[in-house]
Amino acid sequence: MNPLLSRLQPYPFERLKQLFADVTPAPNYRPISLGIGEPRHATPQFIKDALCAHTDGLASYPATAGEPRLRAAFTDWLARRYGLQLDPATQVLPVNGSREALFAFAQTVIDASKSKGLPEDAPIVVCPNPFYQIYEGAALLAGATPHYVPSLPERNFAVDWDSVPESVWRRTQLVYVCSPGNPTGAVMPLTEWEKLFALSERHGFVIASDECYSEIYFQGEPPLGGLQAAERLGRSSFKNLMAFTSLSKRSNVPGLRSGFVAGDAELIRAFLLYRTYHGGAMGPAVQAASIAAWSDEQHVAENRALYRQKFAEVTPLLAQVMDVRLPDAGFYLWAGVPAALGLSDTAFARELLAQYNVTVLPGSYLAREVAGSNPGAQRVRMALVAETSECLEAAQRIVQFIQSHST
Numbered sequence: 001m002n003p004l005l006s007r008l009q010p011y012p013f014e015r016l017k018q019l020f021a022d023v024t025p026a027p028n029y030r031p032i033s034l035g036i037g038e039p040r041h042a043t044p045q046f047i048k049d050a051l052c053a054h055t056d057g058l059a060s061y062p063a064t065a066g067e068p069r070l071r072a073a074f075t076d077w078l079a080r081r082y083g084l085q086l087d088p089a090t091q092v093l094p095v096n097g098s099r100e101a102l103f104a105f106a107q108t109v110i111d112a113s114k115s116k117g118l119p120e121d122a123p124i125v126v127c128p129n130p131f132y133q134i135y136e137g138a139a140l141l142a143g144a145t146p147h148y149v150p151s152l153p154e155r156n157f158a159v160d161w162d163s164v165p166e167s168v169w170r171r172t173q174l175v176y177v178c179s180p181g182n183p184t185g186a187v188m189p190l191t192e193w194e195k196l197f198a199l200s201e202r203h204g205f206v207i208a209s210d211e212c213y214s215e216i217y218f219q220g221e222p223p224l225g226g227l228q229a230a231e232r233l234g235r236s237s238f239k240n241l242m243a244f245t246s247l248s249k250r251s252n253v254p255g256l257r258s259g260f261v262a263g264d265a266e267l268i269r270a271f272l273l274y275r276t277y278h279g280g281a282m283g284p285a286v287q288a289a290s291i292a293a294w295s296d297e298q299h300v301a302e303n304r305a306l307y308r309q310k311f312a313e314v315t316p317l318l319a320q321v322m323d324v325r326l327p328d329a330g331f332y333l334w335a336g337v338p339a340a341l342g343l344s345d346t347a348f349a350r351e352l353l354a355q356y357n358v359t360v361l362p363g364s365y366l367a368r369e370v371a372g373s374n375p376g377a378q379r380v381r382m383a384l385v386a387e388t389s390e391c392l393e394a395a396q397r398i399v400q401f402i403q404s405h406s407t
């Protein structure tokens with residue numbers, strides 16, 4: 001068996017199941033889960049129709065690079081959304097959701113032979129802390145060591161790239177950026193991109209920019225994308241940069257498994273080679289549904305409006321009792337557990353379930369302890385994916401819970 005498998009950490013939802021194993025949820029309330037970050041708004045009918053209308057291609061194998069029409073849909077979208085002109089033949093590639101792509105990319109990029117077998121030389125993958133756990137698993141299975149960079153409320157959840165020592169950057173082969181961030185909702189500004197590009201140039205590492213929440217935002221301006229930042233800074237070849245995007249949240253189709261990557265043509269070539277062997281081709285009906293989805297913005301605007309309305313109603317309620325504010329983007333509230341309760345984030349989640357039948361995810365499950373401190377501790381993540389009325393009811397119960405424990 002691959003010994004690296006034993007280095008994988010249990011997934012947050014497994015830990016949650018264990019945490020709740022001996023908790024009886026309050027039977028007098030119907031269950032509401034804010035635990036899982038899975039979109040629950042309806043899938044637009046035209047996407048389902050496109051899927052059903054294109055089953056003809058099932059008799060042949062699809063190409064890993066995808067149909068030219070699909071790749072053109074990606075570059076057209078990049079042009080509309082970011083004002084970028086990418087070559088559909090060499091600078092984009094379909095993926096079966098961004099999760100598998102974020103994982104597979106580390107297997108493509110990491111050169112573990114550089115470590116000469118010594119753990120102190122092992123290649124490093126830098127990622128934010130808290131973070132999406134796939135980055136860590138991808139690093140470990142590629143034979144790299146993750147280095148976790150804090151993103152804390154003191155800096156408005158900006159990832160503290162300056163805290164990474166030079167000795168770490170020297171061994172870094174891959175950096176994961178998550179902007180908009182899960183769970184913090186923070187968007188990385190141009191100045192931070194500039195810093196990261198300069199470091200990448202100096203140390204030769206690749207940047208994987210995870211942008212799957214880019215279309216759900218609460219400010220006037222849509223979030224800056226990694227490729228857009230590179231273009232603005234005169235780096236239009238996107239050297240050592242790959243952006244990962246997805247239809248799952250944008251178009252409410254997490255079950256479709258559809259996204260794409262875009263950026264450095266050399267990285268795309270290597271990734272295509274890897275994926276050809278890995279078997280990462282997208283089925284033809286999914287390709288057709290994806291073309292329909294990427295070509296339409298109206299449903300995206302409507303989806304965003306639903307989230308905006310929901311966050312506008314729920315956030316002020318919770319802000320009465322918790323350290324929480326409207327994020328830049330994404331569909332999470334990343335809230336502080338009031339110190340006055342004397343409860344850890346895990347105890348808070350247990351008590352809330354036991355007394356009010358609401359599920360939230362303890363923040364410490366989404367982060368790693370570094371130098372004695374876990375940046376997710378004393379916070380909880382709440383995914384506002386259910387209907388507004390359900391999210392509001394959950395928020396009211398949380399307010400009651402906190403108020404009843406504070407007196």
Ligand SMILES: Cc1ncc(COP(=O)(O)O)c(C=O)c1O
Nearest residue numbers: 097098099132182210212246248
């Ligand atoms: C930060 C982040 N990246 C990537 C993904 C993967 O999404 P998908 O594979 O559906 O594109 C998720 C899913 O929750 C996520 O939270």
